[in-house]
Amino acid sequence: MYDLVEEEKLEDGDTESNYQYSPERAPQDQPQDQPQPDHHPSCWRDSILQLKEGLSTGAVQQQFDQLYRKRPGLTMSCAKLPQNISKNRYRDISPYDATRVILKGEDGDYINANYINMVIPAASAVNRYIACQGPLPATCSDFWRMTWEQGSNMVVMLTTQVERGRVKCHQYWPNSGAIATHGDFQVSCVTEEGKSAFLVREITLTHLEARTICRPLTQIQYMAWPDHGVPDDYTDFLDFVSLVRTKREGKEEPVIVHCSAGIGRTGVLITMETAMCLIECNQPVYPLDIVRTMRDQRAMMIQTPVI
Template sequence: MLVFKMDTTNFFKHGQKHEIRITLPRDKQKVKTNSGGSGVVNRRGPDNLPTSHQHRSSHSHRRGSSGTVTRHLIDSDTRHGGRVSALHNRDSSPVKNGGCVKEVRFALEETKQEASGVRSSEGEGSLSEGSSRGSGSTSERRRKRQTNKSSRRRHNDQKVLLINGRDVSAMTHEQVVNFIRASRECHSGELVLTVKQNVYLAEELEEPEFQYVPEALPNSVSVGVSGQTAPLHESMLLLSEGLEAGSLVAQFEQLYRRKPGLTVTEARRPDNEKKNRYRDISPYDTTRVILTNAVSGDYINASYVNMEIQGSGIINRYIASQGPLAGTCTDFWQMVWEQQSTLIVMLTTVVEQGRVKCHRYWPRLYETVDFGTLQVTCLKEEETPGFAFREFTLINTENQDERHITHMQYLAWPDHGVPEDSTDFLNFVAQVRQARTGMVEPTIVHCSAGIGRTGVLILMETAQCLIEANEPVYPLDVVRSMRDQRAMMIQTASQFRFVCEAIQRVYSEGLVKPLAEYQQR
């Protein structure tokens, strides 16, 4: 088998053809040995550089307009005159390019060589390393042959199309070798190989399902069947490593922002466009909240978002909404009434950086405001540096039905970015979860656009519920589920990192733990 071994890591591109010129030694009779009798061959190469142990020839290729890159090849077998074992620089130091050295070779094998035990090396190192069979058991030799076959499938990814401009695809191995030998006698003494990079699709191998196994487990970590770590703990280890490496946030940035194939036709209708706070943030037609008795029509910029907690049978129901505009406050309260919601969670202030983020849609303490047929009265208001809690009564003036509404507002989110510390946010989420206890009606959650901070809160509560159910927490999967129901949920990478760090904190500090009924899993 005639093998030319060269560094083609940055040389080939799939499907491209390249010419490789190799100067062949033409007169072997002029080779002389050293006077020391060591048998070392001395010969002047093409660049008048001395070589040792083996013949040296030149190898050059062109790539684009960057000029000619010249390399020197070492001949390991003078029987074929052009056979080379490794690629070397001018200083005879091995070429290293990421540890990858590829081969340009003929796929036809020489039967005589295999019969005599001479094999060319498929991996790194010289051809001479593979030329000896060595001692060892029959099973060991069989194992090596299987390894060589496997290696041949992986690395044999260049194809010789032409030799000195002549098609060799129909030639036998012997004809190819004779043709190459004849090239030594031609005037130029050059061997021109036209090679092409094959596109190789590796066979898919079955791999065991991934499982992260740490070197040592804390005493508090539960261990499942067969000594395997609990899936919850594995997921939290992966979360921690993903945050540290930055890979988790990088994957988040690659997620689709809108689910392909879902339409927003109703949001784009001329009568409805004025009801959107932002032109590019619209509810999907399939998950939008439809008003039934609103005077202005059935459209409101709000979406159903249902989050299933695996293994518990719990489904947390939300309505993710934009902050009401001055002209949509009546629609907002109509939605509260029709959906029978009793909890509203607000994650923005009315004004941030001098811009109105949400219209004040509720009355001041002890005041009453009418919104169409609905009447809202503020009965209670408590405000701290980070939170505001309010109690409303909502009365339908047509039939005098009355409901009590809890309004919880988070005030500590900064105008820029995310909170530096998650303590206040986690305390707020804990109070929201307490207020939701036993609730089956959807909780209305809104910020300004109804996607960024709204998505952060829903992801945070979903993660805590999964921890309590002793189920693994994969934030990227939760984001996908949310975006399948409302576009662009969790708007920025900084928001995603913030909530992931908060999830990691509640688990590592034991702020949220698996409930007793789920700990035996």
């Protein structure tokens, strides 16, 4: 669990966060031994039984608390450069230099985002993600530039714009039927539909310097999930994860996933999809290994136990 401190008001009138996450406990930043996978058809069931036992004894909680939040030896220097500090929503949530998304062009190459690749060995597949913070007013154009350059056709949003009076994410998309311009990109929201738990928006992204090129993409927003909490209804969340999986099927481009900081709810979504894929392939599911793999690619992924 993390405490939020300090809020600043930007010049354009939008109240945006510049909080700092303060962990209650300092983890032991040492790599943990990983169980070796067993590919027997029943091994995923066995792993779930082991997980259940670990939860009942408290061993899983203890092991989670001991996981390193940041991989030892990986730097985050680019995020601390003077020209980039204002592009970070939270002071201490920064991307690793080794896995950060590097923007092209002359307008700066920095955005608070990391590539995260989750390997599903039995399926010979890799689920590719970009985990990033919720855009600020000044970084919306960078967000759409990243989306365009990476060829991403799906954005998964796991927060509302405002929670408990604090701005968690700037509205980087227009209302249904409207058009907005962010830097070199024109964003059109063609449709918006869904239910109380989540919305699906069909968006068209156009590069203004090459108007003949328009790209469709889908934004899926889950709204019934408070920060530092759990989804209000687990069945709605499972339906949401299934929808994400269906829409990404057959596509190799990375799915962009964000909440506010791009570590908590973002990490849970990636964990859930990874676990579902492993179960389908009759592979064991070790949630702590999944968390460790994510933290090797973006620091502090998942703030509270999801198991």
